[in-house]
Amino acid sequence: MDWIRRSFYSLAAVVASAFPSLANDIGQADKGEAVFRECARCHSVGEGAKNRVGPHLNGIFGRRAAAVDGFNYSNGLTRMGKDGLVWDFDLLDRYVENPKAFASDTRMAYKGLKDAGQRADLLAFLRRYSDDPGNIPEAAPTASGTDHAVDAAILALQGDPEYGEYLSSECTSCHQLDGDNDGIPAIVGWPTEDFVVAMHAYKDKFRPHPVMQMMAGRLSNEEIAALAAYFGAAAP
Amino acid sequence: MKLNRRLFMGGAAAGAATLAAPMAQASTHGKPRVVVIGGGAGGATAARYIAKDSKGEIDVTLIEPSRSYYTCFFSNLYIGGFRDLTSIAHSYGKLAADFGVNVVHDWAVGIDRDARTVSLAGGGTMPYDRLILSPGIDFVDGAVEGWDVSHQNAMPHAYKAGSQSELLKAQIEAMPEGGIFAMIAPPNPFRCPPGPYERISMVAHVLKARNPTAKIIVADPKDKFSKMALFQEGWADHYPGMIDWIGSDFGGGNVSVNPDAMTVTIDGEETKVDVCNVIPAMKAGRICELAGITDGNWVPVNPHTMQARADENIHVLGDASQQGDMPKSGFAANSQAKVAAMAVRAALTGSKQFPAKFTNTCWSLIDTDDGVKVGASYEATDEKIAKVDGFISQTGEDATLRKATYEESIGWYAGITADMFG
Numbered sequence A: 001m002d003w004i005r006r007s008f009y010s011l012a013a014v015v016a017s018a019f020p021s022l023a024n025d026i027g028q029a030d031k032g033e034a035v036f037r038e039c040a041r042c043h044s045v046g047e048g049a050k051n052r053v054g055p056h057l058n059g060i061f062g063r064r065a066a067a068v069d070g071f072n073y074s075n076g077l078t079r080m081g082k083d084g085l086v087w088d089f090d091l092l093d094r095y096v097e098n099p100k101a102f103a104s105d106t107r108m109a110y111k112g113l114k115d116a117g118q119r120a121d122l123l124a125f126l127r128r129y130s131d132d133p134g135n136i137p138e139a140a141p142t143a144s145g146t147d148h149a150v151d152a153a154i155l156a157l158q159g160d161p162e163y164g165e166y167l168s169s170e171c172t173s174c175h176q177l178d179g180d181n182d183g184i185p186a187i188v189g190w191p192t193e194d195f196v197v198a199m200h201a202y203k204d205k206f207r208p209h210p211v212m213q214m215m216a217g218r219l220s221n222e223e224i225a226a227l228a229a230y231f232g233a234a235a236p
Numbered sequence B: 001m002k003l004n005r006r007l008f009m010g011g012a013a014a015g016a017a018t019l020a021a022p023m024a025q026a027s028t029h030g031k032p033r034v035v036v037i038g039g040g041a042g043g044a045t046a047a048r049y050i051a052k053d054s055k056g057e058i059d060v061t062l063i064e065p066s067r068s069y070y071t072c073f074f075s076n077l078y079i080g081g082f083r084d085l086t087s088i089a090h091s092y093g094k095l096a097a098d099f100g101v102n103v104v105h106d107w108a109v110g111i112d113r114d115a116r117t118v119s120l121a122g123g124g125t126m127p128y129d130r131l132i133l134s135p136g137i138d139f140v141d142g143a144v145e146g147w148d149v150s151h152q153n154a155m156p157h158a159y160k161a162g163s164q165s166e167l168l169k170a171q172i173e174a175m176p177e178g179g180i181f182a183m184i185a186p187p188n189p190f191r192c193p194p195g196p197y198e199r200i201s202m203v204a205h206v207l208k209a210r211n212p213t214a215k216i217i218v219a220d221p222k223d224k225f226s227k228m229a230l231f232q233e234g235w236a237d238h239y240p241g242m243i244d245w246i247g248s249d250f251g252g253g254n255v256s257v258n259p260d261a262m263t264v265t266i267d268g269e270e271t272k273v274d275v276c277n278v279i280p281a282m283k284a285g286r287i288c289e290l291a292g293i294t295d296g297n298w299v300p301v302n303p304h305t306m307q308a309r310a311d312e313n314i315h316v317l318g319d320a321s322q323q324g325d326m327p328k329s330g331f332a333a334n335s336q337a338k339v340a341a342m343a344v345r346a347a348l349t350g351s352k353q354f355p356a357k358f359t360n361t362c363w364s365l366i367d368t369d370d371g372v373k374v375g376a377s378y379e380a381t382d383e384k385i386a387k388v389d390g391f392i393s394q395t396g397e398d399a400t401l402r403k404a405t406y407e408e409s410i411g412w413y414a415g416i417t418a419d420m421f422g
């Protein structure tokens, strides 16, 4: 688990130094309470909070992903939890910004919150209900990359399925074309956009799996598009 | 040697030309013919991909003596009681029925490179336009003093899976209370670098439950090994005091055995043991020597296509090849097979050829739900298959992550065997 935290911290540092002007101030918890109203349709937080459509959010900072007992999480978040992902400011910020980019099969039916300021407010509010407030420093501005969503031009690339088929042979050393989902997730029949977004999340190291970070890390945008086209059409 | 050097240059140049301008090879006898020797991780994958992707344009014959292939991968888990033997056995039925591969159960006993034919133990010859060799390993004669293959019942290697794995497992389970298990570990390079140490973990797992006062001695000619820190941490945690690893610094390379007396002598000190697992030094499967394409113990290959440096009509995959940075693993053989399959199709049918890419990940199990992994990605340079990027599990990881890593290895096993055999 340590290495994961370390790699995320160092990622945050890189982002901060590359885009110093994008760093957010700590949000305002009172404003965040208003933002939370939309979340409150499914999530509760505070004394006596219970799981509803979504898990309760008490103690979310510093909690392992998919760790609330008795809540039925998506496979994706469950796997990330097992891989060692622990929610901190950066990761929650990314998740809230674009939940599907983070975990393609998330059950959270929420399109995401694009406004970085509102996200910072929301997280400042949620942080009140965590004993261990993760990596939000007390006063200094917290670095957080914005725009984790994949560039529209990249999403618009039309992949070459023939090239995708060739490249896919690297994937099928582990992932099965019949859609078997045991131990290693199924990747056939995905909407191409979800596939592309997921691969870029590994490539950019937002998602924590070392094999996938390595595999995605050396794929070009065109190659990812080609794989998305091939696997999207491959029926399970 | 001189001959090899000259061909080495020639092979490299020919390989580069193939990449630049894939040319359909004129065939004087209808469909181009590919013969694959060895139906393991490399050979089965290559046969399947060529047959599948050429869609009937290439005749593919696979020569393999066994009707059941027992994967070495997960054979340690069988020894540890985590898998049964049938779960690591695979047949060639789908390759024949679903992909049209002509499967011939026989030994290849000779290769005539000028006539481009393979002769079979059962008589007869098979002509080829391209030959793929993936025969795995054989043992270097005289590598461990006192041992040769005729002693493999008294002192099994279990480095080819199946009856040898069964024998070793039975011997471990029959050890007297407080008995001694010895392993003679191999020198580099050898098949599956973490394999001997995963095996030690699995033997310890069995003994801990059945025979907790038993001891394990490992005589090793190396001073370090794959995932060493991870294994040593795991051994100290799960099997404290049970495993004595003797590296080269302490005479682990100075070893002889006596299979009749069941003794092992390490650096002059003789010990009576109950089980002795001898894993000798390795070389390319013997058919490579017979083909005259080895240089030393292995077959040098062109990294872009896996063609033997000594003969561009022969592609050599997996353990038998000397390619550069990749370990000798099933994952690697499978990855190399896909590159070779693409190159063979391009040469014989003019299909598209993309740049070679390789990957490897090796999972090992230390104890129940305690899995670790190491892996890397590779590219072809003119000189070798060169490592690009890699990762390894860390010491001190928590139990949830280790369990997830183990579960992932089960998914990988299902994935790769489907990729090999359909």
Ligand SMILES: Cc1cc2nc3c(=O)[nH]c(=O)nc-3n(C[C@H](O)[C@H](O)[C@H](O)COP(=O)(O)OP(=O)(O)OC[C@H]3O[C@@H](n4cnc5c(N)ncnc54)[C@H](O)[C@@H]3O)c2cc1C
Pocket: B037, B038, B039, B040, B041, B042, B043, B063, B064, B065, B066, B069, B071, B072, B073, B074, B075, B076, B106, B107, B108, B109, B134, B135, B136, B137, B158, B159, B160, B191, B192, B195, B196, B199, B285, B286, B287, B317, B318, B319, B320, B328, B329, B330, B331, B332, B333, B361, B362, B363
């Ligand atoms: C204990 C152990 C654990 C391992 N664990 C892993 C692991 O977890 N992951 C991993 O990736 N790798 C693992 N490996 C390594 C892996 O098994 C080998 O690297 C892989 O099998 C190599 O593939 P190959 O095609 O070169 O040879 P093989 O798979 O050995 O196939 C060779 C085939 O050729 C046939 N053959 C040989 N000579 C002839 C001939 N003259 N004519 C016809 N047929 C012939 C043989 O019968 C055999 O079926 C392990 C190995 C061992 C021993």
